[in-house]
Amino acid sequence: MRFSPPTAQKHTRRLDHWLRAEASTVRNPLRATVAFGGINGFLLIAQCWLLAQTLNATAIGHQPLESVRGYMVGMVGLFLLRAAINYVGQRLAFEAGARLRTNLRARLFAKIDELGPGWSRNQRSGDLATRIVDGVEALDKYVSLYLPQMQLAVIIPVAILVFVFPADWVSGLILAITAPLIPLFMILIGGQTEKLNRQQWRSLARMSAHFFDLIEGLTTLKLFNAAGREARLVGRIAEDYRQETMKVLRIAFLSSMVLEFLAAIGIAMVAVYVGFRLMYGEMHFLNGIFVLLLAPEFYLPLRSLGSQFHARMDALGAVDPIIELLQTDAPPRPAIDSTTTLAGLSMSNGLSDIIFDTVDFAYPGGDPLFQKLDLTLPAGTVTALVGPSGSGKTTLGQLLMGFLQPTDGRIGIGTHDLNTLAKKNWHAHIAWVPQNPTLFLGTLAENIALDPKPEGHEDALRTAAKNAHALDFIEQLPLGFDTVVGDRGQGLSGGEIQRIALARAFYKNAPLVILDEPSASLDPESERLITTAIARLAKNRTVLVIAHRLTSIETCDQIIYLDQGRIIERGSHPELLERNGAYAALFRAYEQAAP
């Protein structure tokens, strides 16, 4: 038999340790579960004793029913009492698991909130959702079943031994010797299973990724008449997965076979030895039948533990990415405690100038993107960022929103350093229209007013929609603002989604607007509506436009041409055209292409 390498075992121990530490947050219900299980075990011993008395009196002593009535009544009482205890124990175990899952999810969500948009941009949302929903579910059985069973698998057999030894020490010895063999074999086999189990998880992930790819490309496959070929590939991948699964199961079955074998042989040995001792008159039948009745119960907790073993495997397989997420370091926080607020700033007196002062920035592990970047966004003006993709336009917006932190230099909001401002307060001053707006599952009203104003919500909502040229199409919908939209904005066109995002910005009415132009060009009518809405939004606000296409930036106060993190040109549209540099070339290329 080969063993998994020590590193893998160490890793598993670490995961086990982590899971146990998590479980200690629900210590009380778990302890109660174990306590109830233990009491139930003691009552079971009593029940076996009563049954042994009954059988002894009637089968050996040939006494009538009346003489054992007391035992019978006692047994019925125990049945009912044990049923109640058993039920409560199972319920408590569930509540422990449920509470753990709820707490863990709350922590994961809080972590996501803490890591913030700078981090979430690079995440695969579907993958994270699986991690948080299904991964956490997979921990449930480990906590609510496996852990209590671990303790009961010690408590109950020991309790039974305490009663078996006085009754018949040979049987006690048989049980005491076979029992430790069970965990021993399980550990030996378990190491092997673990490695295979990890392989199987990988194979499952591979299968999922492959299937997803094929499903996403189904129309393309159809265009090349290749779907038949690929279906056979699906069959092959599924078959590989089956074989991996069976490999794990064969070992798991083997381990449970060893367990069952030891249990069965233990019972058989007890029965045979007790039989012979009875024949030779070395013990009393009462003790003999008592021991025989206890023997299966002795192995039962160990067998149950064996059947919970895959609960442990599932948990160990799922817990890795959860720990990884919880241990992801939040972006470096400024040393200064950010409690300063931009008090007194409002629309009426306008926002102060925004100054990027010798800002350096590099993504962790990447080359520096910005080095000594200087840029001023004068209050109440419109600045456009242009340049090839990868030049840092989007990153600059992220820095301004505080989702990313400069590695050096400062971003000034008037006299304040952005780093010294409380995040929440700063965010209250920003409206952002992203390139691909997210629509959340909910009504259009909820999507426009993500944080409804306590007063004048209805009016603000309508005005915002009107200003964003969204009111017309919303009112044409049968349910109007109550229309439910969701996942990737089903039922709305790209232009409509864009206008919902604009309405969000109008509704928020913030003094700074960051506008990420949609990358796909819209149809001319949508484009016109959006352009006029943007012009309206820009009035009396400081605006930063991240321009992917050069639609309507001619009227901007300032145009910044970024290339690989460096500003190579800045000025107004006519100035830059006159200069006949990079911007002019870009503009001409676009002119040529424009409708």
Added chain:
Amino acid sequence: MKYAGKYRELRWLIVLSRPYLGWMLAGALLATGVLLANVALLAVSGWFITAMALAGLGGTAINYFTPAAAIRGLAILRTAGRYLERLITHEATFKLLAGLRQWFFEHLEPLAPARLQYLPGGDLLSRIRADIDSLENAYLRIFTPALAALLSTILMGGFLLFWSPGMAVINLAGLLLAGVFIPLIVLRAGLNSGQVLVQARAALRQRTAETVRGLAELTLFGNPQQRLDTLRRENNDLIGPQRQQNRLDAGGSVINTLISQFTWLGMIVLGIGLVQAQRITGPELVMLALFGMASFEAVAILPPAFRAWGETRQSARRILDLVDAEPIVIEPIAPQPAPTRFDLCFDAVTLRYPSSAKPALDAISLVVPQGQIVAIRGASGSGKTSLTNALLKFWPLVSGDIRIGGQSIHDLSGNTVRGLCAVVSQHTHLFNTSIAANLRLARPDATDDELVAALKAAAVYAEVAAFPRGLETEVGEAATRLSGGQSRRIAIARALLKDAPIVILDEPTEGLDAASEQAVTDALRRLIAGRTALIISHRPKLLTLANQIIRMDQGRITLP
């Protein structure tokens, strides 16, 4: 095959198991053997020690070799049987499920893209993966154990009948209560919460995904606390039905245990009377008592398995609902061979999507002579893409006809029509494999030289050759390792390899920056040279490739 009406999912699952029926029956027989071996082990043990005790007391001789050997034999039989049984049932079930995945994918293909457009890819993935996985419950935890329970109940009843009809009746009643009545009650009570559970889990998954996707918007516009509250509430919506199921599971198992206990107690009461009447001996009483206790192992696992049927059925339903959907385009009964001319003629074509009242194409007539290039421009929603959906037989026509080389596409199979057309669009998918494998999708037997020639014509070869692994470069999930312009030009190379007489360009330069757009347009120029081509775009640069430009608005052609 269509399944409708009551018990549709159950009937489907049974039909599916037909090829593996032998294996499943063997598994059930083994499971029965295991149950009986276990009952026999305890019963013989009880009889043995009592008889030995009486022998010791009375000093009579007894044949102890046979029962002692039987006890050991039964112990081994039980263990080995259990191992074999699990191996066989799991092997058969997983073979069935692996086949089912391929079958599901094959059924998905005719539905694409029309029937699948409203289903996100993640939903389909969870059907082919998680839903199919969860069907194992039906075979491993419901069908086989139920059959084994039935068989062993009959055999055990027969055995008890030999000793005492009264005991047989009590035992049978207990087993029926615990093995049929309680599981069915639990099943009924669990159906609703099982369904709610599946939905709640999907809802939480969706809410989590959108939170991550829209975290920036939530941070700037929303109220993070409120979001956390929503997520907490939806977590509780998931815990709620699970709690109900836990109550059912706990209640079911507790009641089953009570039924079993009262049953064997009843058997003992009866047995004591029989001993008194000297109808049975003391050892036989102990044997029958232990027999009664052990017999309930046959039904112990049934209530939780039946309770889980709600979830299993939901999974089966999700698979069936999709697979049973009719493909939206009916294939011709006697398909004609492919035409030899390739001019296109749209003749009063009308097409309507079920979700909208207005037709997407309203009696469109259009002729593209062979080798000519026609461009169609118009606002989004004007019906441009519907034109290709109609031509590629992705959507049926309400009326009118499309002819390729004079041959109506009604009489051509979808595969024939699509074999004649090469399509480059904004949504062309590159698979997460090597560049070479992606290209060979169009021509599986293409040589490397042919691939290189196509890449050169698509003006992307220099960039591909610059990758360390060249043609064998893996493109990554959703081609993330390539730039937008690169993947578009590789898609063009793939279309070139297909060498189809008709080319459809559906917004092929959408979402590209100005420099990439120029490169892609140049590559497209080479692709459409000498072929019949339809260009759909409102990008002026692309329109310069066309011999003729028409304009569409609201499903009609408005003159250029």
